[in-house]
Amino acid sequence: xxxxxxxxxxxxxxxxxxxxxxxxxxxxxxxxxxxxxxxxxxxxxxxxxxxxxxxxxxxxxxxxxxxxxxxxxxxxxxxxxxxxxxxxxxxxxxxxxxxxxxxxxxxxxxxxxxxxxxxxxxxxxxxxxxxxxxxxxxxxxxxxxxxxxxxxxxxxxxxxxxxxxxxxxxxxxxxxxxxxxxxxxxxxxxxxxxxxxxxxxxxxxxxxxxxxxxxxxxxxxxxxxxxxxxxxxxxxxxxxxxxxxxxxxxxxxxxxxxxxxxxxxxxxxxxxxxxxxxxxxxxxxxxxxxxxxxxxxxxxxxxxxxxxxxxxxxxxxxxxxxxxxxxxxxxxxxxxxxxxxxxxxxxxxxxxxxxxxxxxxxxxxxxxxxxxxxxxxxxxxxxxxxxxxxxxxxxxxxxxxxxxxxxxxxxxxxxxxxxxxxxxxxxxxxxxxxxxxxxxxxxxxxxxxxxxxxxxxxxxxxxxxxxxxx
Amino acid sequence: xxxxxxxxxxxxxxxxxxxxxxxxxxxxxxxxxxxxxxxxxxxxxxxxxxxxxxxxxxxxxxxxxxxxxxxxxxxxxxxxxxxxxxxxxxxxxxxxxxxxxxxxxxxxxxxxxxxxxxxxxxxxxxxxxxxxxxxxxxxxxxxxxxxxxxxxxxxxxxxxxxxxxxxxxxxxxxxxxxxxxxxxxxxxxxxxxxxxxxxxxxxxxxxxxxxxxxxxxxxxxxxxxxxxxxxxxxxxxxxxxxxxxxxxxxxxxxxxxxxxxxxxxxxxxxxxxxxxxx
Numbered sequence: 137x138x139x140x141x142x143x144x145x146x147x148x149x150x151x152x153x154x155x156x157x158x159x160x161x162x163x164x165x166x167x168x169x170x171x172x173x174x175x176x177x178x179x180x181x182x183x184x185x186x187x188x189x190x191x192x193x194x195x196x197x198x199x200x201x202x203x204x205x206x207x208x209x210x211x212x213x214x215x216x217x218x219x220x221x222x223x224x225x226x227x228x229x230x231x232x233x234x235x236x237x238x239x240x241x242x243x244x245x246x247x248x249x250x251x252x253x254x255x256x257x258x259x260x261x262x263x264x265x266x267x268x269x270x271x272x273x274x275x276x277x278x279x280x281x282x283x284x285x286x287x288x289x290x291x292x293x294x295x296x297x298x299x300x301x302x303x304x305x306x307x308x309x310x311x312x313x314x315x316x317x318x319x320x321x322x323x324x325x326x327x328x329x330x331x332x333x334x335x336x337x338x339x340x341x342x343x344x345x346x347x348x349x350x351x352x353x354x355x356x357x358x359x360x361x362x363x364x365x366x367x368x369x370x371x372x373x374x375x376x377x378x379x380x381x382x383x384x385x386x387x388x389x390x391x392x393x394x395x396x397x398x399x400x401x402x403x404x405x406x407x408x409x410x411x412x413x414x415x416x417x418x419x420x421x422x423x424x425x426x427x428x429x430x431x432x433x434x435x436x437x438x439x440x441x442x443x444x445x446x447x448x449x450x451x452x453x454x455x456x457x458x459x460x461x462x463x464x465x466x467x468x469x470x471x472x473x474x475x476x477x478x479x480x481x482x483x484x485x486x487x488x489x490x491x492x493x494x495x496x497x498x499x500x501x502x503x504x505x506x507x508x509x510x511x512x513x514x515x516x517x518x519x520x521x522x523x524x525x526x527x528x529x530x531x532x533x534x535x536x537x538x539x540x541x542x543x544x545x546x547x548x549x550x551x552x553x554x555x556x557x558x559x560x561x562x563x564x565x566x567x568x569x570x571x572x573x574x575x576x577x578x579x580x581x582x583x584x585x586x587x588x589x590x591x592x593x594x595x596x597x598x599x600x601x602x603x604x605x606x
Numbered sequence: 607x608x609x610x611x612x613x614x615x616x617x618x619x620x621x622x623x624x625x626x627x628x629x630x631x632x633x634x635x636x637x638x639x640x641x642x643x644x645x646x647x648x649x650x651x652x653x654x655x656x657x658x659x660x661x662x663x664x665x666x667x668x669x670x671x672x673x674x675x676x677x678x679x680x681x682x683x684x685x686x687x688x689x690x691x692x693x694x695x696x697x698x699x700x701x702x703x704x705x706x707x708x709x710x711x712x713x714x715x716x717x718x719x720x721x722x723x724x725x726x727x728x729x730x731x732x733x734x735x736x737x738x739x740x741x742x743x744x745x746x747x748x749x750x751x752x753x754x755x756x757x758x759x760x761x762x763x764x765x766x767x768x769x770x771x772x773x774x775x776x777x778x779x780x781x782x783x784x785x786x787x788x789x790x791x792x793x794x795x796x797x798x799x800x801x802x803x804x805x806x807x808x809x810x811x812x813x814x815x816x817x818x819x820x821x822x823x824x825x826x827x828x829x830x831x832x833x834x835x836x837x838x839x840x841x842x843x844x845x846x847x848x849x850x851x852x853x854x855x856x857x858x859x860x861x862x863x864x865x866x867x868x869x870x871x872x873x874x875x876x877x878x879x880x881x882x883x884x
Contacts, residue, residue: 315644352691354696357696357826379828380828390840390859395829399823413870414648415650492863539827541845
């Protein structure tokens with residue numbers, strides 16, 4: 137009897153409907169299809185509405201999770217999004233790309249004895265519902281303070297700062313070097329994980345709130361940091377990201393057919409080259425594709441190559457599966473789509489033909505040695521294990537560093553030995569007066585939500601500064 | 607949006623000049639720097655080095671040869687039409703210093719890029735000899751302007767229809783033979799021309815600067831599409847250049863990399879021309 141009762145009461149976590157792998161591997165449409173209102177309300181009813189919710193502690197921008205889920209449970213979807221906006225100006229993005237399993241959902245009490253509440257899916261639902269059916273009403277804003285803030289870079293951290301400060305009544309201008317705002321949300325994360333229409337809609341929300349967005353502005357070239365202060369800005373936030381691609385520095389790396397993941401993804405996502413020749417930017421189509429690296433950017437690159445029509449896509453990584461830095465869900469999605477993991481392998485040289493086009497690479501098999509400083513077991517080459525691997529397209533996704541374009545022209549701001557900006561981890565203050573920084577340009581390449589968390593802290597600190605001074 | 611305020615056709619309509627309203631760029635631009643232009647929503651990002659900037663009028667001038675779909679779209683823009691996006695100034699400016707006797711060598715549309723650099727070198731006190739070349743008389747551009755920007759202008763055409771018959775490299779050789787006090791050569795033009803100029807100046811041990819034109823996407827150092835080998839090291843032309851020591855550049859690699867999308871480019875251009883003619 138007891139068992140029967142338990143089954144009746146317990147609602148299982150509502151699965152997210154998805155496009156089938158054999159279909160989606162060749163299209164650029166979003167993989168998860170999204171909850172219906174009914175599913176969302178059912179899933180929301182699983183939340184225990186904890187008095188001291190540990191899920192909120194797991195969220196880098198401290199969204200009031202039981203609060204917004206409560207609105208969804210009652211069918212008040214407009215109430216849910218307005219509640220979300222008080223803490224997060226990019227909910228449609230976060231619901232899609234946050235690693236919830238190690239953040240909010242990782243702390244969910246329901247998850248201790250089963251599956252956690254699908255917080256990310258619910259956040260996404262609320263944002264999508266508002267975009268499609270919402271009233272367009274904006275959250276309240278404080279009266280103008282007369283203070284001007286320049287936000288350099290329109291990626292996740294910059295957009296968070298802009299959203300927070302504009303609501304507090306400041307005059308905010310976001311400056312973006314590319315011709316479209318969004319940073320990595322637009323050039324890096326593919327359409328099938330984060331439709332660009334959603335990013336532009338989130339940016340448009342900020343513009344309707346009163347933030348100005350100036351594209352085609354390369355701070356460090358079009359205008360210098362000091363000139364921004366001369367133009368009357370009271371504070372500057374630097375959220376320029378870690379957009380300098382790393383290469384392997386191997387012989388033959390400049391052969392045609394070897395691209396950084398940044399270039400490959402920028403062509404595909406920002407320039408929409410997957411629609412070539414309807415659009416004018418071409419992209420190399422590989423038949424036998426190798427992606428070097430095993431982070432989320434590598435997964436995005438591999439899945440893009442598959443969608444562009446590759447016969448075979450291999451992820452080549454020098455360590456084993458356990459050490460792969462990509463999220464489990466991303467690796468799972470990639471494998472479902474037919475992408476192969478080729479592990480414990482390291483290229484030593486790229487080989488090309490007379491035209492300078494890539495035809496393959498020379499590789500070594502690796503084995504794992506002792507753990508290094510970071511605790512990961514370091515790969516060691518196996519002697520005599522040289523072998524050749526044919527490929528016609530290599531995408532290098534082995535990480536990125538700090539782009540020196542801006543910091544080079546700002547000598548009075550302290551950088552660390554890798555070229556990242558030194559900023560107070562609690563406030564985002566840099567060593568230059570009136571300048572804050574956050575996101576990947578401070579920490580090195582990390583996640584969207586960590587960049588947003590850094591933006592939140594910096595926005596609070598900038599607001600204090602504009603209100604009270606140092 | 608960036609409005610075209612002046613348009614000229616040069617070299618039998620194959621080379622086009624656009625003067626574009628871009629006050630923020632005009633205010634900061636220095637000789638040697640480039641911009642990235644995108645004509646419309648579906649367009650690609652095309653890098654072009656500025657031939658002229660006017661900070662008072664708030665305009666920049668680009669000169670380009672029509673070689674493919676994107677430049678054909680640019681060509682079809684009229685005065686009063688707009689480029690959707692213009693980004694810049696990008697790249698490092700030319701290092702302008704008084705070193706004494708200088709020779710500036712320009713080929714094809716490279717002459718347009720060379721023009722502000724030549725004038726800059728003259729303005730800081732150098733004695734500037736200039737050699738410009740083209741396939742024939744009708745394809746020669748900016749002769750008057752180059753004459754005004756230098757002390758001594760020499761013109762070459764491949765077919766001998768104007769000026770000296772032959773390549774600019776022959777004229778350069780003669781100058782280097784007669785004047786042992788040349789301190790610097792600046793060469794801008796097609797890759798083979800820069801390669802051969804560098805080969806000659808190496809023999810004479812004269813410092814040589816070239817401006818490279820690899821394929822670019824963002825132009826801000828974030829993709830590495832424009833990477834070139836200089837002195838055995840990989841450099842990004844958009845942030846480390848576009849100017850480099852001519853004796854250190856791997857021209858053969860650059861020439862090959864420029865062909866990366868040649869088939870796509872050809873197809874795109876043919877489709878566009880067919881559409882225009884229909």
